[in-house]
Amino acid sequence: MDKYIRNIYRGVYTVLVGMRVTIRQFFEPNVTHQYPYEHDYEKKRNVREIPKGYRGQLYNRIEDCIGCKKCEMICPVDCITITGTKLPRGEQLWDSMNVVHLKDGTEVIGIIEGDDKKIKSEDSITLTNITSRLGSQEVIDRLEPSGAESRTATFSGDEVSRVVTRNPVVFYLDQFDIDMSLCMYCGLCTEVCPTECLVMKDSLEGIEYSKFDRSDLIFNFDKQEMYSKGGTEDVEAAD
Amino acid sequence: MEFTLTNFIFYGFALMTIASALVVVTVRNIVHAAFSLMVTLFGVAGLYVFLQADFLAATQVIVYVGGILVLILFGVMMTSGRLEMRIHIERGQLLLGGLISLMLLMLLLTVIANTPAWKNLTDDGTELPPTTERIGELILNGPFLLPFEVVSVLLLVALIGAALISRKEVRDE
Amino acid sequence: MSDFRAMLASPHFNVSESFFPNINLQDGLNWAEEFIQNVVLPRLPEAVASHFPVELGTVLVMFACAGIFVGVFPLLPLVLVLAERKVSARFQNRTGPMRVGPWGVLQTLADGVKLLFKEDYIPPQGDRFLFLLAPYVIFACSFAVFAAIPFSQSILVSDFNIGIFYIMAISSVIVMGVIMAGWSSNSKWSLLGSLRSAAQIVSYEIPLGLSILTIVMLVESLSMSEIVASQSNGIFSWLIFRTPFTFIAFFIFFISSIAEVNRTPFDLPEAESEIVAGFHTEYSGMRFALFFIAEYANMFAVSAIAVTLFLGGWEGVLPGYDILGGFPGFVIKSLGLVFLMMWLRWTLPRLRVDQLMNLCWKYFIPIAFFNILGTGIWGLIFPEDTLISTSISCAIIYIGLIAAYKVAGRTLAQRPAPQPS
Structure with missing residues (x-):
């Protein structure tokens, strides 16, 4: 009989202890990160920042690019396409x-x-x-x-x-396309780049660039208008 | 026969009871028979409601459908793998069964014929008082106290017996 | 008690009455018959009119009521499913569904639409007729229970004089539907689930019925509206506080009803880690949705019954005032018990079969019998519900809880080594 009553006590007591634990969790703030709608990582617990050197989306600072095509050559999956135009001798796009x-x-x-x-x-x-x-x-x-x-x-x-x-321009890039749907994020192209103009973004924009159409993942970095003389204003504005 | 809502529902229940009872005795599939019995019991409960025996109707459902029928189904499902069966009846048993059925029919007819004041309770529109209290009075404070107690002792004995049969063997140490 | 009553009951105003107009079924029936007598019959030819069934109007009104009933009550599970998902998310520090509608409030609707368009699969080796019939049996029975629940003074479909007994009877038929579904699916998971469910429901119906019996002994009536009417004098006239035994009976009733509706920690019939989904493993599409709706309707129904029997029904905390009273109060109290069920679900793990049966047969049933005995003795000592009896009862409950807390602390300190039961 003593054991019987003790069993009842233990049953009720342990259930109440368990219920106290769960109701405490009920009033804790939630840890869910509503990812596409919330970007403030720091406010959430257990969420790390993006580390330096993260291999995100490829980006080319075309002003510094010399069109050496080293990146195109080293790319294992051929996701970079570069075509350049060299002007005939004596011609140039603008004066110095x-x-x-x-x-x-x-x-x-x-x-x-x-x-x-x-x-x-x-x-x-x-x-x-x-x-x-x-x-x-x-x-x-x-x-x-x-x-x-x-x-x-x-x-x-x-x-x-x-x-x-x-300096006056005698060579310019017609096309500098990177197909990010093919890219395997090996980072080889950024290592061979002599001017360090081809980089992988280690920020949030380097991660969030999903598109609904695969063709939207081909990014064009050539800025044809930069080389037309009247359009320098655009270049300034774009920067 | 006058067509009223009450009559309509009453004959619906009666038809339901008889039809499902026929299915119970004729259908091959034993589980179908059991589920058909459920409909029969429901129909009988409905007829009890028409007799203004509401307590009895609910008891019918709670005991027969919720208890006994579940037990029958348990038995059917756990014992036999064969669901289709052809019942073979010996001639002598057929005779005996027919005799018993006939006696039962005569008994029922006698009861029906000898009941005085056999009338439709709902005809004059008066509602009878609820039966629960009167049943309680009769069972616990009236002439049926002794039978009630005897039955409850019988059930208690059955309960103890079931517990004894199903309990684990205690090893002597 | 009577002077106490008169003191508190003087400023009587009822908020719920102004919000919810009188919905009286009998008025509707009378109106329909009058309409046929006065408007329809004079316009019909003599030969037709003499044989015209006047009660046809009654039938039509009944069907209309049933239509409203069946149309409105599935909305309740719609809300409850969302509530369950939100509450369970909260217990795990999640947010739950957030995408469909603001804060995901339309998630259940989207799920319902999805289920409507899913394939209606019928196992070819199973019993086709019973397979199709089973969801309707369960659905009909779980919604028939609502017919006897008094939501407020006026919102009550039918006031049976055997109300609570009718509810017990109808809800015991659900087992038949469960067995039907389990057997006709021709799947071992389904059959195992249905057998477990049947054993569990049949067992737990006994402590459930015995707990109800203590209430019936005190009120001396089976009618739901009379049970509510006997609790009309504020929180201390609620039947849970009327005697110390009903206080225990409430917990036995509530835990048994959790077992009746197959919820965690008593969800052996649907244990997803053991037998897939139990008796409704083979069901898909709308038939599955019927099971689902019935399950949540049941959950609300047992909470509503517990509120009616023990927590004052639609009567408020203070007599005469509508604090936690009326239709809103009733729903709030019921939803509170539903929340308690969810709370328990996310606290306790699933019981083993032997633990389940131990709890029912070795603990609940003896204690329930003890309750009946105690309530009988209490009724002999205090034949009327007076201020004295209520105070004594509340004092006993209070002292009992304190003593149990103290003793439990000491008993648990010398905890014996865990042994296999």
Whole structure:
């Protein structure tokens, strides 16, 4: 009889203990990560950040690409397609140009007057044939004559942070396609790239690029418009 | 015969009872017979409702359908692999069975004929008071107390017997 | 008690009455008959009118009521299935279905549509007729139970004078449907499941019935509405607190009804890790959905019955006020018990067959008999439900719980080594 009653006690007691455990879990926050709708990984428990060097989607900084085709050659699955055009001797897409970076972040593209293109801090720089500018309205207002085809502006040496020379183009890429549906993420192409312009993204965008159509996974990195003379503004805007 | 809703439902129940009872005795498949018996028992319960014996009707369902029929089905399913069977009856047994059936029929007819005041209870529209209380009075506080107690003792003995048969052998140590 | 009653019952207002108008079946029947007598019959030819069955209107209204009934109540499992999935998700720190509709509220609807379009497979070696019949038997029986449950003072399909007995009778027929489904599938999983289910339901019906009997002894009626009416004086007149024995009986009733509806920890008939899905292994599509709906309807039904018998039905916590009373209160209390079932489901593992039978025959049935004896003695000592008897009962329950807590702590401290039972 003693055992019988003790059995009942134990039965009821253990059930109640179990129920206490489960009801505590009931009021715990949930750990489910509503993945496509929630990106704030840090707020969730037990979710790691994407590590550095993760092999995500391939990306090519086409401005730095020299079209050497090493990546195309080394790719084991032939997912990279590159075709380039070399202009005949003597032809070029544009003349040599200068890009003046001002200290307030403005970039102005044109040709620096005078033969000597060395810049000293005391000198003032006069740009002619300005084709593109990116920056504050204040600088844009200084361009004169405003609205004309050929514009000129003068900057003092204090304003200028650096001047870059953009060489004339004699070779450009017609096509730089990477088919990510074929890519096996071996990373060989990024290792052979001499200019380090072909990289694998180790950020969230390098992971989340699923598409509904396989043809959407072919990414084009060639920027034809970059090489057309009038379109330099687009290049600046795209950056 | 006047067509009323009550009559319609009553004859429905009667037909259901008789038809399913016929199926019980004629069908080959023994499990079908058992399930058909369920319909018969339901029909009888319905007829009890028409006699305004509601307690009895519910008891009919709870005891026969919920208890005894389940037991029958257990027996059928666990014992025999053969479900189709042709029942072979000896001539002498046929005679005996017929005799017993005839006696049962005569008994029922006698009861029907000798019942005084045989009338349709629902004709005059009066509803009888619920039977539960009167059954309780009769069984626990009236003339049927002794039979009730005897039956319950019998059931208790059967219960103890079942427990004794089914219990594990206790080894002497 | 009467002065206490009068004190509390004076400001009587009933929220549920204004929200839910009187739905009285008898009014509808009378209206239909009057409509036929006064409108239909004068327009018919004399020869037809003299033989026209006036009760046809009654039949039509009955069918309409049944149609509403069958149309509305499957919505309940629709909600309960979602609730089950959400609650179980919560217990496991998940979110549950989230994609269909806001917070996944339309998930069950989507599942239902999916089931409608699935193939209706009938095992060629099985018994075709019984296989087709079984879901309807179970479905019909589990919904017939709702006919006797008083949802509120006015929302009650039929007030049988043997209400609770009728519910017991109808729910015992479900076993027949289970056996029918298990046998006709011609599958060993189905047959095993149905035999387990039958053994379990037949066994657990006994403590269930005995617990109900304690209530019937106190109320002296089998009618559901009278059982509710006897609990109309606030929370301490609820039958669970009326005597210490009904307090025990409530738990026996509730656990037995969990076993009756085959839920974890008593889900041996559908143990998915042992016998696939039990008696409905071979069913698919809409027939499976019928089983599923019936299961969840049953779950709500047993909770509603427990509320009616022990927790005051649609009567509120305070007499005269509608706190936890009326139709909303009834549903809230029932859903609370449903939640308790889900809570138990995610707490306890499945019992073994011998443990199941041990619990029923060695613990529940003797204790239930003890309850009946105790309730009888209590009824002899306190023939009327008075303030004194209620206070004594509540005091005993309170002291008992405290003592049990203390003693349990000491008893469990000297825990014997676990031994195979």
